[in-house]
Amino acid sequence: MSVRNLEHLFAPRSVAVVGASNRPHSVGATVLHNLAGGGFMGKVYPVNPKHDSLCGQTAYPSIADLPEVPELAIICTPAATVPGIVAELGAAGTRAAIILSAGMGALLDGTSVSLKQAALDAARPYLLRLLGPNCVGLLVPGIGLNASFAHTGALPGHLAFVSQSGALVTGILDWAKSRGIGFSKFISLGDSADIDFGDVLDYLATDPNTSAILVYMEDLKHARKFMSAARAAARSKPTLILKSGRVPEGARAAASHTGALAGSDAVYDAAIRRAGMLRVLSTEDLFAAVETLSRARPLGGERLAILTNGGGPGVMATDALVCGGGTLAVLSPATLARLDAALPAAWSHANPVDIIGDAPVSRYVDAFQALLRDEGSDAILFVHAPTAIVSSAEIAEALAPLVRAASRNILACWLGGDTVAPARRIFSDAGIPTFDTPEQAVEAFLQIVHFRRNQDLLMQVPPSASGDPIPQRSAARTVIDAALAEGREMLSEPEAKQVLAAYGIPVVxxxxxxxxxxxxxxxxxxxxxxxxxxxxxxxxxxxxxxxxxxxxxxxxxxxxxxxxxxxxxxxxxxxxxxxxxxxxxxARRPQASEVIIGMSTDPVFGPVILFGQGGIAVEVMDDHAVGLPPLNMVLARDMVSRTRVSKLLAGYRNSPPADVDAICRTLVQVAQLVIDMPEIAELDINPLLADGDGVVALDARLRLAPVEAGAHPLDRLAILPYPHELEDSVDWHGQQLVLRPVRPEDGVAHIAFFNALTADDIHYPLFVRVRELQPSQLSRFTQIDYDREMTFIATRPDLEGKPETLGMARVVADPDNLDGEFMLIVRSDLKALGLGEMLMSKLIAYCRMRGTAQISGNALSQNTAMIALARKLHFEVERMAKDQTVRLRLELAAPGRPTMGA
CATH class of the missing domain: 3.30.1490.20 (ATP-grasp fold, A domain)
Incomplete structure (x- = not known):
């Protein structure tokens, strides 16, 4: 289940409080008071058999006595009563409930079933959605809904906050209200028996009242569901996460270096990065990052120029930047010449640009304009300390128009208190992120950098993988099956190398x-x-x-x-x-570096891939990066770049650079190996020698674990890999075509396909005139989540032997798999030859196999070819009265079938 019926939770027209009370400081009394005081315009029904009225509202003895079915119920009664109440609400027609009760881990009387499970069982037949138990509740300030027992309300705004911790919920509410920070939704998940992070992220991703999503997470249960929802949310709006539990109490025992290194927090970090979200380390950073990102312009690079009127603050900012892994811009000769002409001879002649403390307003303007024209920098940090020469407000008034017109990111730090307060206000009103200290300003810039890096990974289209070796899966399978038949957990080193060699990894x-x-x-x-x-x-x-x-x-x-x-x-x-x-x-390779590539199994996210500095002291060096399979060359290169050993691999002094592409290919091959062979529980290649001639594995260790009976081989993966089994070779007018799912590596062919389309080819299915396919649009078409969407393409080799895309059929299912929105595009010079019918037939068969209830789409009324094809494939065709479109719908399965992620 996912977003189904969540509209009744977040936008109810009526609310019942089951267990409402007038007892001071009780949960039932507090919830009723909060509902009355929040300004909720819907109907509120207290339920308590002991009272005729509560908080000025008529009270009802039971759910059955209510004058109407409440859209939302808040349950404040003891844990033992909750399953019965849930069953009664479901039978009455209520479709969302908040369970505030704690203690639902206890067993139902006379059974081995927990109260929590009993409540879930009672809700399931009615599709009644449950928030909690053991939560603080929910606030939707925009409609005055305070369905919680929090001690204070929330201001209306456009931030959504989702938290597992009840204590943090109340603390953040207090903290945010004192700072004037408002929210669109404020959600306490509690134990997440039903509604969890994935559900809420899916809902908020399309919520028009939410501009950014903030998450506080302690742990996670459903990794794949979370990853799919998080990737979808992060594509549409800034999604930030504060994850607690960064420091493990102790390292678990493992049969490999990788198992010891890939701790749970490192894996969470990799998952957050892969999803395109930004991780922050404190509550204050969470809200500061939102303010910064909401005002940030597109970041073309990571080089920061610093403009200051004092050497000390400039050095402080530089220290913070370099220690944080940032890049100090090197000013171009042209910029240095402009600054020489505008500044006194004693200026710093480098970045940071110190214009000296006696600077008049004109000197600030001239220096700022010079940096805005600099080709060697991508963002500017302005740091100012107050002086008696000129007022800070005058400087702010003069610079604000320049900042508003700038195309790059500008951040500001006004050091001081009351003296610079007017200047801070001027910059803030101009939409400029403004901070109290240089360190805070630099941290904000680095948050922009890290967020954009993660977004780039989410949107990037990797190069073609056509030259990669084809895995000899049967050879690897033979070795693994033989060991399992003998009851062995560990492969011998030579056996492990046989498995690696089968996947094209060089071994000695x-x-x-x-x-x-x-x-x-x-x-x-x-x-x-x-x-x-x-x-x-x-x-x-x-x-x-x-x-x-x-x-x-x-x-x-x-x-x-x-x-x-x-x-x-x-x-x-x-x-x-x-x-x-x-x-x-x-292996005689004296200039080679020793690296490690490995895999271990995380209890939440399943298989994880590790890269880092290798050798016998690998745990001591603690230089590694973690990623989730599947990998491609872009993701693998990012993993390598996040380690210190990457600097050695780039070459130094008389040591030539290593073949990083060979390392990345090995990472991709290892990821594919662990996808194909679900019995692999841990793997080490240590050391893997890497130099200019490529890589070679000197030692390998591989541990197996039998797959649980009834488990699907892909169940353990947090991100579904490319489904090779859906590839088909077909004869089409004497040519061999391949109908297959789209891959991220199809980016180049997709651009060529797009460029070969006519204006009507694009306008008819997309309803818009598009001249050029933007990178973000390209990534949405080629980097898909195979757990929720599918794009089949028809492809053949062109005259140069490169893959050529001829047509595409795409479907995106809602999170509940009830409806899949489809789209079909075929090159105009290939229409009326049956290609569209082949693609749509394959798409329909796939949706049936995945249990999608129906697929639907819109077509312009003049798109007669699409309408005719839809009729031929038994779609219902409905003309829409309000516009020039028709609705095409094909029912496939009864609602309630397995979701696409099942």
Missing amino acids: KTRIARTVEQAVLDAQQIGFPVAVKILSPDINHKSDVGGVILDLETPEAVGMAAQAMHRRLSALQPQARLQGFSVQQM
Whole structure:
């Protein structure tokens, strides 16, 4: 379930308070008082058999006695009574309820079912939506609805706040009201038995009264549902999240370095980033970021120029910028020349631009205009300390028109108190984000940078992956199935390398030797020098027992090394089983860097991919980035860029740069491996050597876990991958076409397809005249959420062998999978040849398979070809009286079938 019936929660016309009371400080009395005092214009019905009236309202003894069915009910009664009340409300026709009661983890009398589950079971037959239990309630200030027991109300505004913590709800209400911050919705989720983050984000994403969404999160239950909703919300409006629990109490034991490194907070951080949201670390940052982002202009780059009238504040801002990972702009020669002409000889001659404390207003204006023309900077921070030379208000009045007309982001810091208050007010009224300290201003700029980076990842179209190796899935499957059949959890190192090699990941030549003598023979056949490693299912890290010896040059050295390993293992871990030795070719790559690529299984988000600096001290170095599969080259490159080792990989002194593309391809291949092989629970490639010649895996560790009976292989993924199984090859007028889902890598072909369309080709399905496909529009067509939408394209190789898109059929389902809005576009030179019918037939079959109740769309009345095709495919065609459109609708399944994410 998702947004169904949530309109009754957020915009009810009548509210019943079950358990209303006049007992001072009780929940029932407080809720009734808040409803009466909030200005709610709908009807309020107190329900309590002991009273005839409460808070000036007629009270009713039971739900059955109410004069009408309430759209929303607020339940304030003891936990044991809640399931019965929910059943009664559902039978009466109420479709939304808020359960404020706590203690619903207790068991229903005489059963093993919790009260919470019993309430859910009672609500389900009626599609009655439940907020809570154990929540503070809900506030919608725009309609005067205060359906909560909070101690204060909320001001109306355009921010939506969603919180798991009841204590934080009341604290934020107080804090925001004292600062004049208003809200469109203020939601306490409590235990989220039914309505959760995914549901609320889906609703708020299309709420016209909400301009930005703020989230306080402690934990998460339904990762895929959340990721789909969060990505949709972040595409439409700024979505910010404050996630608590950043510091784990202790690292869990794991069979791999990756399992130890990929802690839960790192995974949450990766998920938030992948969803295009911005994470902040404090409540104050949450609201400051909203103000900054709401006033931010498009950010063309990340280089900051600083203009100040004092050296100290400029240095403070620079320190904050560099320590925060920001980029100080290098001013162009032309800008330096303009500043030299406008400023006294003692100016700083660099960024930060210190115009000296005795500057008159004209000097501020000249310097500001010079920076606005600078091609080496993307944003400007203005830092001012008050002086007796000229009033701050005069400077603000002179600069405000320039800032309003600027196309880049301008931020300001007016240091001081009452003296600069008028200047602050002038800048704030001009829509300029204004701060009290240089550090706050720089932090705001970095929030813009981080938000835009995340949005770019959400919108970017990656390059084509046509040159990537095709995985040999059957070869990897054979190795994994054999180990599972033997009841083994750990693959041997050579087996792990076989699996990696099947996915095109370069590995060093490795052989298994069961005896010392066989190790010597294998070394001679491989060729010296070699490395010898111990093989034992009981040893996770071979170096801990001296189980790795490198650079062995002779048969004698190999024999001695193997025997020494055996002795050390017997002495240090006598219970460990020795299965032999792996003998591998030494990789002579003196300028290579050691990195790690791995995978572990997070309890919430499922498989996660890790990249970082490798070697035996990988946990100590703590230099890694985490990402969620599936990955592509854009996402993989972002992961690499977020590590310190990326600077080494870029090259330094006499060390040439490494082949970062090869590293990124390996990340993509590992992500595909763990998608295809759901039995993989942990994986380490450490070290992976990376240099200018590419990459090679020296060591690999892989742990398996059987898939639970009845589980779908993709159930564990937070983001659904590209569905290869939906690809079809068809014969079309003597040509072989492929009908398949669109991929992010189809971006280039999609632009060519768009450019080949006529104006009517675009206008008929989109109802707008479009001259150029913008990047954000392109990403919406090619970077789709396969859990909620589908675009099938017809493609063939062009004369150069590159993929060519001929037509597309697209459907976007609502979160409840009741209706899918479809669109069909075929190149005009290919119409009337059956291509549209093939695409629509495939789309209809897919929607039937996913349980979509119906698909529908609008067409212009002059689009006779589309209307004729719709009739042929058994759509209902309804002419709309108000405009020149027709409504096309095809019923597929009865409501209540599995959702697209099921």
